[in-house]
Amino acid sequence: MVKGGPAKEDRTGHGSFSLKMNENIALLIGVLKSILSFSFSLSLSTFPLMQPLKSLRQHARFYSLSVRPPRVYDNKPSPRVYSEKKTFLYHQYLRLLESTAHSPLIFLQHNKFSVPRLIKVRKEIVQAASRHATPTPSLANPGPNALQTTPALPTLSVIRTSLFGVALRDFAPIDAKTSEEIAQTIQGGLVVLSLPVLNPPQLQAIIRALERSVPKPKPPTAEELKQAAALEAQDPPNPGRRVKRSRKIHKPELTLMGALIDGRVFKAEGVNQVAKLPTLDTLQAQIVGLLSSPGTQLAAVLNEASGGKLARTLEGLKKSLEGLEEPDANATTNPNPNANN
Template sequence: MLLSSASTRLVPPRPILAAGPSRGYALSVLPPKPIKGMSLPRHFAGKKAYQYNWYMKIIDSSTTSPLLFLYHNDFTSQRFIKLRRDISAASKRKPSSKPKEGEEEEEVMPEPLLTVIRSSIFGAALRDYPSVANDDVTRMTEGVTGALAVLSLPVLDPPQLKSILRTFNRTVPPRPVKTQEQLQKELDEKNADPANPGRRIKRSRQVVDPELRVLGALLDGQILLPERVKSVAELQTLQTLREQIVGLLSSPGTQLAMTLSEASGGRLARTLEGLKKGLEETAGDVA
């Protein structure tokens, strides 16, 4: 039986595309490149416009409270749910003082809000925000590729911030740095031939090791790198700082009042008695 030319036609195999990220940056605030048929400045529509306006509100809230930038990798939905619960518990785990007589109880503050962002639209919102320096944003995200999230804190409370940073290290411990031998061993195992050629490889559940890292913070238009974020977390509460400032300002007046009160008593009498004796001795020498 003769085969037709159509049945003997060979279909070329499809090219295998290399898997990898579509871009090599996490967050870009550079001005967009002009594209033919698109006018600048760019305006979003539909769902992107909603996200843009939402991100602008998040950035605007950083004028009174810090906004943390977080890099996350290999996170599942269950791990994100657990992370949000841990952050909520850590925000309430701060030293509380019982209100004194006549003072009102402290009002309940809203909880921190963790938002997984779309970096391209969030970068456009940062670029359009007037008080944010784009150079500082580029320095914060330099060398970072992957997904980002932002954590909006309700107030600037250093003890609360310190508790949240500790929760990050406890919930998602930092990954240990692999040595060159370990990397080479993993590469050899990946490229090695199967133990039983021709047999179907058993499917195994992949062990996901999530990664979470604080890239910096945004507060009142200023970008804080991780070192400064840790320094802010070591400060006292604003109420404690106010009390210390009031104490420093009132200490000279308090010392003066103590000196005058002491002089009005026995010290003043002893001072006058000493002055009297000195005058009498001087008068005797002159005579």
């Protein structure tokens, strides 16, 4: 072999084989890296413990209700600009508050409610309200056989308390004191029941339907607490094995918190007292009766003062005197009836 000349070719082919092996290994390593990165990103997005601050922040924002004026920051625009969805909800809550001039708002606190359970509660509210709904005659066909319009029924709406607090603060007809009373009344998840008109029997029927549909949980007895503590303290049935997880059955809760009726805030006790009142037509008839009774009594007094009672008294006295004079006259005409004999 001449020095400096070309090297002899590897006739065995080991060089090309090793080169292909290196390329395949590099390709395999790249595929594994992509799979690992995808699985890691997927675990970050699905694992709830990787986002504790965000979930807690959303939880706090959902259940907070404040009517205090907002803070003003130098680096943020004022007034605050909301997104399209929040703007829609803000105006919806404003319209809901504007309707309180003729339709009361009932505040309810919900907990552990699912969507199917909430739909069922809405159906039961509609059924209870339909029994006491009074249809109004239609003006399209007046007369004895007038058409009856479909009565308006209550609506149950799940409210975002943060935006509801902003709408409550900006609603002009309600003063700051009333807004603060409403904010103190509302606690936890908020559901608003909007009634078309103030109908106490209808409100009473709805409250009873809610109590039947979502009964209040009974407090555990001492024996039940003792059994639960003993169950937690006992050893697992299969030591060394992971305990099988069982899904806890949540019982929904719905609590009456208060109401906004004709610009006044009522607690739960006041709402129950309002529900025991008669209908507005009955109350108006009672007021008319109270106003007309003094006039009737005044007419009777004036009739007596005009001399009617005095004339009747003198007439009775005259008759009584005539009755006394008749025996005296008989005694004068025949003083001794046995004298002729």
